Amino acid sequence: MKMKPFHALLALLLVLGLGFIIFKKIRKTNAPDSHAGARPSVVEFDLNDAERKTLMDQAEAGNADAAYKLALYYEMLRLDYTKGEHWFAKAAVLGHAGAKKWLDDIADRRHRFSPENLGAAK
Numbered sequence: 001m002k003m004k005p006f007h008a009l010l011a012l013l014l015v016l017g018l019g020f021i022i023f024k025k026i027r028k029t030n031a032p033d034s035h036a037g038a039r040p041s042v043v044e045f046d047l048n049d050a051e052r053k054t055l056m057d058q059a060e061a062g063n064a065d066a067a068y069k070l071a072l073y074y075e076m077l078r079l080d081y082t083k084g085e086h087w088f089a090k091a092a093v094l095g096h097a098g099a100k101k102w103l104d105d106i107a108d109r110r111h112r113f114s115p116e117n118l119g120a121a122k
Contacts, residue, residue, distance in 0.1 A: 047073050059087065064094035071099060 036107065052073070058066035070092040075084030085106060091099035111117065 046077060059090060062094060064091045064096035064099070067091035067094060068099050069097045071102065075102070 034112050043090045049068075052070070055070050055073075059070055067087050071087035071091055073084075074080045074087060078084075085103070088099045088102045088106070092103055
């Protein structure tokens with residue numbers, strides 16, 4: 001039996017709607033944990049000058065979470081990857097598991113997208 005275009009569209013919308021509901025439910029139950037290396041929203045890390053200065057002072061004093069937040073700010077919002085990597089390294093040295101995960105990911109991307117590896121893929 002051939003499906004009518006209307007019924008096919010209706011079935012597609014139903015599947016997409018259910019998928020969206022399931023995705024939202026999964027996302028709520030798996031709330032990001034900064035120590036697990038989850039990728040938080042960019043909006044969470046929009047800092048004003050005073051907040052950035054406070055985090056820098058705390059990070060320099062040995063606060064791993066402050067260094068991690070600065071790293072995310074530079075990496076995700078400012079797109080200053082050099083400063084982001086600096087603060088990830090600082091947080092990792094201070095024992096932050098999420099920062100260590102980010103540094104592993106950065107190293108992996110550098111390796112995979114190095115000129116030697118890209119040339120070898122041809």
